[in-house]
Amino acid sequence: MVGKRSGKALLREEGLERTDNNMDLTTWPLVNMINQKNYYTEYLKRDDQILPLRLLQEERRNRMTAKAKDRDRQLAQANVNEPHQSGADMDMDDDLGMDDAGELLTGQDALGSKVIVIHPGSQNLRIGLASDALPKTVPMVIARKCAMSESEEDGGEPSPKRLKTEDGNEMEPEKMFGEEFSSQYAKMCADLKIHMRSNKRRVLPNSKELIVNYNKRAPPETISEHNDPLRIDWTEIAANPQDAPGYFTGQEALRIPDKSNPRYKLFWPLRCGWYNETDYREKKDLYDDIATIIEEAIKTQLNLRRKREWVQYGCVFIVPDLYERTYVTQTLEMLMRDLGFGKVCFIQESLAATFGAGYTMACVVDVGAQKTSICCVEEGMCIENSRINLKYGGADVTETFMRMMLHDHFPYEDINLKRRYDFLLAEELKTKFCTMNEGDISPQLFDFHLRASGQDTRKYTFKTYDEVLLAPQGYFQPSIFDNSLKLKGRRKLIDRSYDIYEGGPNDPVSSAQSAVISLISPLLPTGGQTNGEATNGQAAPVPAKAPTLLHKTNESDRTPMSAIGTPAPDDDDTPAPIGDPNTTTNVLATSMRDDVLPVISLDTAILTSIAHGARGNEHQTKNFLSSVMVVGGGAQVPGFYSFLEEKLKELRPGYLKDIVIGTPPRELDPQGVIWKGGSVFGKLRGTNDSWIGRMEYDRLGARLLAYKCMWAW
Template sequence: MSQEADSGTVYEEPIEIPLEEEDDDDEEDDVGETAGDSRADTQDEAHPEDDEEADEGDGDPEGEGEGDADGEGDGDPEGEEDMHGTASRSGTATPLGHGNNGEGDEDDMEDEEVDEDDGDENGKRRTSRGKFKKYPKLDPAKAPPGKKVPLHLLEKRRLGRIKAAEEFAKKLKKIGIEKVESNTLPSTGLFQPMLLINQKNYSSDYLKKDEQVFALRERKVLRNNTQVSSMANTPDVADLKKENGQAELNETNGDEDIDLSDANTTLVIHPGSDSIKIGFAKDETPMVIPACVAVPKSDLLGEVSNQESKRNPYGRQQPADFEELKSDIQQSFKERMRFYKRKVQPNAHEQVVTFNKQSKPEYMEEKNDFNRINWITTPDRRYYGKDALRCSKDHFIVRRPFVKGGSFNIESSDYRSLQDLLGDVTGLLEYTLGSQHFELKPSQFSQYKLVLVIPDLFEKSHLETFIGCLITELQFQAVAIIQESLATCYGAGISTSTCVVNIGATQTRIACVDEGTVLENSAITLDYGSDDITRLFAIFLLQSDFPYQDWDIESAHGWLLAQELKKNYITFQDANVTVQLYNFIKRVPGKKAEKYDFKVFDEVMLAPLSLFYPEIVEQLQSESSPKVSNTKLQDQLPVSRDIFTDNLNDWRSMSQAECLNGELYCGVQDDFQTLCKVLDSQSKVEESQTENITVADTRKNYAPLEKAVVQSITNASLFLDIAKMAPFYSNILVCGGGSKIPALDFILTDRINIWRPRLLSQNSFPTFYKKLAKQIKDLKAAGKNSEGKTSALPEEDQSQEKVNDIIQKEFQKYMETIEAQGNGDHTLPVSVLPPPRDMDPAMLVWKGASVLAQIKLVEELYLTGTDWDIHGSRILQYKCIFTY
């Protein structure tokens, strides 16, 4: 596109030449340009009538320099284009009709000396006319002798670069990618502010789009199957494809043949402390394998002395503290029966003891015992899963590699090293996948993907070690992870705000889920579960003169009997708590089966009531837990730390910390103190986020279940939206194997209504809280604006007094309103949801993970072997559905 100068002379738009590249042709160009300038000056002297027009339209350094400075020049540092579209090698554009096009022909080279002399004289004359007053460095006469590039050319290039930089900055500002220092999002909340643009990649689109991230680009390549192996065209691979088929070629190509949308090649694993649930994504129910490995004592080389020396605390005689806690539970049971007008027999306990003392066994023949157990007493090899449960305690050590909902059992003294523990994990998975249901060999694992279920409050070091074992040791194609509470909502088909209560074997986990996100500050882990109920039920039976006199609960056959009795008889149904007659079969390895009749009374309800009175569980665990932990494994698998600050970087939950410190909302008797505690929650969260924690908190959480639920829902609503409190209480979903107790939902609803603070149970509390929080915020903002005249300390004290006065006045008004309304239908309703579609609550978490494995979202979550090799654990920041 052409443009006209003020004099009417027409020029072509310049061609941009890179300024940084200079070769041997620059010297020739400079000579040609000098010659062109000299000839142009000679023509000015020969034609004075055209002098003014030539001065305005000439392409000499002076004219271009002025055009660049004014912002009207072409900005070309070295060359322009003539009317015929040819680029001038000399860098000078001569007006049409002046005779010289600046191409530097032979005639010009012959007259070079004359032109240079003429150019010097003309340059002096122009300087005298004031042409070089503004830019004296452009004067050719002042160029140093012997220099390849004259100073006027270097100055012209510098001005061109300045102009190009200004134009480029304008374009960046116009398209909206200029550097802005202020954050567009607050530092708190679910979303983190965006990072500033890297100045190194300022003008590119690198990492400005999701597909620019390596992990996502790799996923796109795998999904489109566009990546071709470097070995694909070799003769050996071609022959292999013809002879052995496509299956062998898939193993050769590796990640290129991953089909992310095939649910038939996707396995879902939910590891737990009691069992591992594993199955294909399209299976209706998973295969449940006990998470235990039986190792012959001869293989451990005599390292079992600690196991033999542990005392068995599960007997008839218990300490006085235990008896006091048991009496408290009995008192609560009697009050509940009295409240619901249930009749209790006065001499029921004496009837049970009298009958059990007189009960005699009935011997059974093996042919009549249809559920007989073939015990394993030959320590010839290791046994996994159900076979491990049948191994005799005299010849085997039964080890459990998982604990705490899927974490590694590094506290157990049965393991000598971390590799020993990981060997049990890989052996257990290979045994399960090699069973009749799957029939998979370890060489076929590379054709399958995994969806792994992890706890809500997971330990990063354990998770990263487990994922590395699945990808590098077992060599699965890809692995995706999902948290338990979110998987529970997927399995139940609930999309609203939900509070999930998962009662497992050794732990009970509580968390609130909103819009597909597990709220971190609502997660609570309680260190008791259904196994503690089993042990407590066995102790209560023994104290009622159970016919099985020498019952060893910790033995393989004794534990199977305890679990069977708990599964069949414990309940929360008030109407069923009376003197009942039952029977059981005693099966001991090497002896005939014996059938006993026995009676029970309140033991069936006292044992599960320990969920709401966990002090008795704490007493029991303190007596049974070993005094010495395995420090060797803990050193080999330490807690995860930040590489820069050396602080612990696992998930932190405000609710978990408050439960450990005893700062529960249900423990506050005064409503005004509850209100102050709620208003201070935001500041506590900010302090906890900035707190540097270098030592792991090893305390155990024994908060009562109903109080922990109130704590989780309250904190989740405060940190997200106080209006979410109503849907959280209306959607309490109970799952896990320990939730199969009849009428658990009924008693949990009652306990929450009993212990929930009156202030937090009001339907109008969210509106009152928002109004009061806004007033306090405005008052603090006004106090900050008025500071400056007085000292800081009195001003802060005065501002705090004003805040306290407002809280007191608004609280009194609100309580008067509540008293006027009464306690009718103005409380937040509590609703505990049963598992949908009569689904087994123990399988609900696995079912939700299988749902995730069949939707499109899972494609973004898969970690491949290539991802793990290149990035390691850092790839989890891009491939998790939650903030890792």
């Protein structure tokens, strides 16, 4: 008889007995589930958890410690019988500041001698120490060895481009630029005569025929080189092509003979305020050229030859108001890595202009060589929705002036702006003879000297009439400019910046710029309304009878083939915004940013910027209209300020007493006001939190810009 089996024996026989030692399966701590109805975290909610802010607090603490130690040292060394400053009096002293090593800066060092201010442009680079009174101006160009020069490319096609007959010969001067240019030019001449007669100015009926007949029969006078006291010193090239330098920058590049051996080609890294993607095959070459031009300017103009010492210097870099994020981030990379500065900060152009002029509130109009920017500034901040960036400037006036002169049988008919000496000659002629004073319009006799390498100097005499005024008047009738190549190569190398979370473009947008694009392209809605209709029920500064504002676009290269007219004033005296763009409009404007060239008349653009900056506030509108400040080299035409003021008053007759065009105070050169503002910004001590140091950049990179920029990054 089998006895009864115990339960333990059965478990052992069946293999079900527990054999572990009651230990947990893992030593990792168990995390309980979060109660999602009520939980809280402090992650990145305190300043000491954010590296840039924590370093800033430590810097302030170190500065206060150094000042306290210095004060105690002075008190200990002072004679007890002599009166000494109290702690309160010493706190009122000027803050001398500290350098990166924590050393106290004194004397000239505290006034900006360790800060380099850089303001690049499409044609010129302005650079200097913050302690300098004026900047050094260097052409923003580099010449590199190439198979052929820029004047020999494209079969030697000149600039401005001339039309040819079927047999390959050039057309007559009146037809060489096409019927569209000839008709617009003739209309501008007729309108000027009507305007001058209405102002009781004397107009000779046959003035145009007189100058044309004179220019047709004005042969040049040849002057031998030894009899020319103002002959040009050309850049010397080594006799052996292999020993010739790989590149030249600045003025030396412009003085290289076009037929040099070896050949050199000029590269302008910036065009119309954008990266010049047309002339480059790789974006690395484009970035390297910008760094090389700045590096050579620092060595030659500032006499800072040893690059390893630049870590002791800070850099204030001036960027456009309506910038591209890729441009800023790449510039930061270049300044930190390639040039090796110890610290870097950025400031926008319009804000720098107010710093340099000492204005607290202004509508800044910066007319450059190839770009015109407009922005309203109030109490140290650029109003984001008022920013406008137009793609024309002084270089367009130069080219248009030459086209008008050639149309009127200019005696030097072979002028080619792609040749270096002709380019410099055209800039000189524009600077000397162009004006916007109607009182100076009469048949006048002028002369100039043509100096080319390896050729005798030639002296030309010519007559001008209304060309000297109609060319700069193109700012207010930009259809006369040649805009056909300004979008060529756009986005060929460098793509726009995209948000890493949402995936869409994240370049800054402006409702004023969106309004400009909507004027050019009627297919873009403005605030859900048709073009020229504001959502607040007020009339926008667009004519009731809409002019032709559409840029016809070629499907192959998206090049605008026509330009726009100048809108006429409306009957309403209140400058309301051109539309009230919403999110949809900004998205559409951003998507069309690379396809539509922003070109409208300057007076309309200024009123649009002020309307969007004031946002319907009557008092603020008057303040902006009474403080329009014009800077930049493109506006340095005699009579430009009064002409612009007259145009604004024609568009806004209800503000005749308020519209004032201001000039920079203290007799500052308008071309250097923006740079001067950057130098003032670079010398701020204790209140400037925009500096980016090397250590924090190594750790966070371009993400620092969200904490360091003075505007919403």
